[in-house]
Amino acid sequence: MSDLPEDDDDDPLFEDGGIDAYETAARPTRAWVLHPDLKARNTRRLPEHGLAEAVSLAMALPAIEVVGSEVVRLSKVAPGTLFGTGKLEELKTRFKAEGIELVLVDGPVTPVQQRNLEKDWGVKLLDRTSLILEIFADRARTREGVLQVELAALSYQRSRLVRAWTHLERQRGGFGFVGGPGETQIESDRRAIDDQVVRLKRQLERVVKTRELHRAARAKVPFPIVALVGYTNAGKSTLFNRITGASVMAKDMLFATLDPTMRGVVLPSGRKIILSDTVGFISDLPTQLVAAFRATLEEVLSADLICHVRDISHPETAEQAADVADILASLGVTSATPQIEVWNKLDLVGPSDREALVAQSAQRSDVLPVSALTGEGIDALLDRISQSFEEEKTEVTLHLGFADGRRRAWLHDQAVVVSEADTETGWDVTVRWTARQQKRWREA
Structure with a gap:
């Protein structure tokens, strides 16, 4: 990760032992993904789709090789081990035979459950929050992004001190979740974390003040701000590049974009706008990340128009849209801010479904079907954005x-x-x- 705080050379957060130790190894870490399907859990998602998303998350880290994955049906949660004894033994045998070194559990795992599972299976274990934190740590490039992810990781680690982490060691691109911390005194760790949190908050306050000054400067500019938001991997960065001609990283990968990017755009009508590409949302986004990234996400709050980009080809596009709406509401976005739904990836939809989607969108003035990859529908989208600012005076x-x-x-x-x-x-x-x-x- 680049653009690190200058005074972090002696920081234990930057010692060896994090996920980068695996990146420089001769081979990636062999991992297995588990998606617990609890009958009593109220969720919008089918377990198979949840598992597919978890595998995509794991594959977003180059240090990990996903060897296998499965949905584990649970009638109830075992307090100490999450899974029942029969399933524990079955998985232990499979992990040993496959040479598994890391198990990724797509859901919450308590510190006690994590400790017991690691001891029983002889592997390292990450839950969903740990994995997302690792991905964010690997992707952050700006100083603010680095500080925000570190702060989120520290808040998460402090809540799990029953596991007795060491000095939160990492080299550069992770937080030691994969690297394998050992045992140490909880109170010593808690003090170390608290000291580090105070120092990071001071640094982040200085960076946030700079962002606020930039935001205040933009408020004086008579150009409206249009924010692209949406579920991760919905194609926001590809759309951003298509409209602005920029070269923001756009890959078929979860959380390809982490740090926000803004560009000035002249629409075909001659109107000038500022277009903002933001971090993608995801279901069950860790609360620590929402809190740490609130300053960055406030760019959405200051937007004059929100373009909600949806991967219309995804089998759970409606569920993803609902998750995005929930996160926007939690940030304080209200109906006072106009929104347009951009149904992206039209090129991946079959002919019959495509006709139905185009017909459906024609009945709604706030929906535009497009393909950011091919450029189809982009002109209509730009016209619609321009019309949004022809407001009644x-x-x-x-x-x-x-x-x-x-x-x-x-x-x-x-x-x-x-x-x-x-x-x-x-x-x-x-x-x-x-x-x-x-x-x-x-x-x-």
């Missing part, structure tokens, strides 16, 4: 005091002032503006 009169000179200047910069009159206490300014401009003025 209202005329109001504002009274500004002499102390509001900066806000008065902002109104003139936006070219919304119809007339202005001096008063004894300031100015009476009549403006004609859109709801979007009114929102920005309040934030200015």
Whole structure:
């Protein structure tokens, strides 16, 4: 990972022992993926699709070779080992025969369950949160991204100190979940984590202040912000590249994009916008990551238009869309921010389904079917984005005091002032503006 904090040379977080130790090894780590299917669990997903997503997550790390995977049906959870004794023995025999070194459990695993399973099976074990944290650590490139992922990992590790981690060792691209920490005193680890959290928060505060200054500067620019959001691997970065001509990494891989990217775009209508590519969402996103990345995700909150990019070819596209809606709601995005659904990857849909999707989208003004890969439907999407900012304008009169000179200047910069009159206490300014401009003025 590049762009690391300059003062981290002596930091135990950057010692050997993390996932990069496997990246430099002669061969990748042999892994097996398990998806527990608990009957009592209320979920939108079919277990087979959940397993497929978990395998894709595992394959997103080059240090891991997925040897096999399976859905494990559970009538109830065993408190100490998650799985029943019969299944434990069956899996132990299989792992030994296949030479498995790492087991990935697609779901929550308590510290006690993790310790017992590792001891019984003789392997390292990661749960879903650990795996996603490893992927984020491997992908973060900016200083802010690095700090955010480290903070999320520390928060997660602190909650699992029953397992008695060592000094949170890692080399560069992970957090030691795979690398194999040993035993040490819990209290010593807790103090080490708390000290590290304080230091990281100080560094992150400085970086966040810089981002806030950039956001404030953009608020003064009369160009609307359009944010691309969606489930991971929905094709946001490919669409971003298609529209902007940029070269953001776009691969058929979960979490190919982690750090947000913004570019200015001139639409065919001549209107200028700022397009933002954001990190992809995923079901059961670790709460530690949501908290740590809130500053980055706030770019979505400041957007004037949200384009929800969906992989319309995915068998669970509706469930993915529901997960995205839940995360947007948790971030505080309301119906006040206009949204467009972009049904992407139309090129992967069969002819009959394709006709049905195109007909269905024609009945809705907020849906555009496209293929970011081939360019089909992109012109219509750009026209729709442009139309979104042809908003109805209202005329109001504002009274500004002499102390509001900066806000008065902002109104003139936006070219919304119809007339202005001096008063004894300031100015009476009549403006004609859109709801979007009114929102920005309040934030200015």
